[in-house]
Amino acid sequence: MKIIIFLVVFTRVLFSVGHAKLMVVCALPDFADIAKNIGGQFVEVSAVAKGNEDPHFIDPKPSFIARLAHADLAVVNGMELDQWMDYLIENSRNPRIQKGQSGYLDASVGIPILDIPTELTRAKGDLHPQGNPHYMLNPLNGVRVADTMQKRLAALDPQHAAYFQANFRTYSALLNQKQLEWKKLLDGLKDRRVITYHRNWTYFADAFNLELVGELEPKPGITPPPSHMVALSQKIAREKIKVIIIDPFHSSAEGECFQKDNPRLQVLVLPSASGGDAQTASYNAMFDYNVRVLYAALKD
């Protein structure tokens, strides 16, 4: 009993040391970049996943639990993409960031969701029952998340609410402006057809009027079997499709194997989240990079 009392008191005393800044722990690097832009000098931000990692399969390392134990705000993607985050939050034993508390922010709330399955069965692959969870690939959804975030930061730190709001106005103006530029550039393309590895570019295609004409995965979460690859290769040749987009966490070799029969085909390794490398260090930079590379590949 004495041991328990000692551990409890010791833990409480040391954990109660206050932070001058709000500590924000985000599931994905896109949220972290937005939180930095909105929170500025009054937040300390980190992300659990990295930009080059598959958000479906993040290792729930115990070190993340230790980080979340001190957090004032946890930002999750929701829609069952990052269930590992709920596991980490629960085990952080931090009452401020549990579901339903002001320190828990599900960024998907208020986002117009695409690809909501009409028939829910695993026979159709690893479907997300609430719809496609990769909504951050539309920059306008980034603006929506930034708005939600500034309101939540203001609620947690009312003293700096005006500062967060001003940062939001600057940041959203920048993203809206860039969105118009990116859209204008891609609107100039005649051929807008692309093939992706996984069905995670739906929001990007929706934002920039691209046409997704196939996926390497026959169904979400299912590794491409040879029969599907052969059919896809024939489709690429028949329809003269120029581009396959592969995420950095999938093997580009699976796209490159089509180039033997389709020499004009380009396999683009494009990040679906920011922070994977220096060129795509921010949310904004990721779109800049992706739009530029995609435009160059499709323009001829």
Place this chain on the structure above:
Amino acid sequence: MLSIKKTLLFFLTACLFPVVLYAEMTVANPAALNPKLSVVGTLEADYSNDPANADNARASVKEIELGLNADIDPFAKAYVLLSKEGDEFNLEEGFVQVPVGPFDLQYKLGKFFADFGKLNRLHTHVYPFLTEPLLITHYFGERLADAGVSASGLLPLPFFSEWTLQLINDNGTSFSTGDVFPVYVGQWKNFFELTDAIGLETGLSLANGHNSTGGNTALTGFYAQLKDKLAANTYWKLHSEYLSSNYDNAGALVNTNAYFGVLSLCLNREWEFGSLGETSQSPASTGRDMRLAVFGSFSPSEFGRYRGQISQNTDTAGVKTLDVRIQYVFVLGPHAVHPY
């Protein structure tokens, strides 16, 4: 013991039933408040050249596990895991968890797998290998698991450091509490992020309680797991676990131990291979069993996995036998979080 299990099952069912009923009566999506339901099935075919093994060539439904969990209210969750193994149907785990309770601690009440080492906490279908570790079967029977209470918290250190204290009933191999005297279990678990890709997890465990001879059993366990993530879906993992037992056999103290080690290599989302070596005595016997094995698995999706294992077993008399197992493990229901 049976009455405690039945009471617990009734209590958990009673907790969940109003939630289900309420959901059906009032909300737009009646299923939204239903407990999450999952089924994990293990189908097995095995062959053994051990003449003492009566079932040395057979196919079987090794285990069907039904899991339910839901929030009871904003403060507590309930987990129920029922399993049918062979002809036996039992409550594998059934507990109420308070994720964040008084003093920012996490509490559990009910029947759960005790936090003694890492192997004891994991369900068999979660292991990358197919056989139950000797360390578990020889010292705990199925698991160190029964009705009890648990409290755990984080230590304020710059790395992950978690303590757990548990009081449970247990009537397995090492302990026999007869519902009167609890087994005291304590664990100190740490995690060190050596690099972005490499993590080292360690745990020191202690368990103390009465055994069936009326004497006392004291167990000490230590485990370490080193994991190196080489690429997005590629990693290797080395897991090692040691257990030491002091078993008071009616006045005669028996000191025994067990060791388990496994190295696994996950090539991608589909393929995983590995090998294991283990050796174990028993609480009251110094005879030693050994096992060496290689295993592999292929997962065509997140919800189905084919796997196989070839093992060479050496019993206490030094007799060597070989067994081969092939399994198909399927999961119905929502995604589960992959354990680290």
